[in-house]
Amino acid sequence: MQTRREVLKRSGIVAGLLLGAGLLPGAAQAYSKNAFEAKSMEDVFKALGLPMPVESAEVMLTAPDIAENGAVVPMTMASSLSGVTKMLLLVEKNPSPLIAQFMVNAAVDIQYQTRAKMGESCDVYAVAVMAYGKTMFARKEVKVTLGGCGG
């Protein structure tokens, strides 16, 4: 005979194990495979369940005007907004536009620099995802002399 208390205790343990294994939805951040495989900017935002972003002066993107080597293009994205949960980096005309997404942590400045590949000259976007679901972007055109995606 099982008492209610025992049953609750067991289910608690099971839930804990699931959490530990990352099996419970929402418990662990699963890799956003669909978003990274999306072929267009629209599909990226659809896969992430986000609205299309609007332009904002409070999102900053630093990238070169002309990139000689498309395989290594330095990009810095930053934001002075509060309530940002994620920062996304996208290269519009890449085979898969989403380059990276950073989960914003209060212990770190909202400023990330990395290097991305660019297949051809196009716009680069830094997108801030706000806690209330809105998305805002900064855009910069980068001209690529030598593409970095082909063989």
Next chain:
Amino acid sequence: MADPMRIRAQAAGSKINVRVLMSHEMESGQRKDVNGAPIPAWHIQEVSATHNGAEVLSAEWGPGVSKNPYLQFTVKNGKAGDKISVTWKDNKGESRTDEATVS
């Protein structure tokens, strides 16, 4: 086993400037080998960093990040002697963690 990362963490006032250079092929999956067969994608998927054991950075990357990825971020509150640890995991399940002391 993948080559170690190069992590440089420097205190600047009350902040820590962290620069990381990872060693990874970051194969995009778009390229073809000499016989025309596609080379499968092989890239870092997840990156995380801790400051004295507490998570400060978590990111997801696609194949569009350059080969031997570079990452720079700034921890708001820290001092020399603190520990910064960075971990990456790629789409083949391989991972690597390296630690540096803030100077």
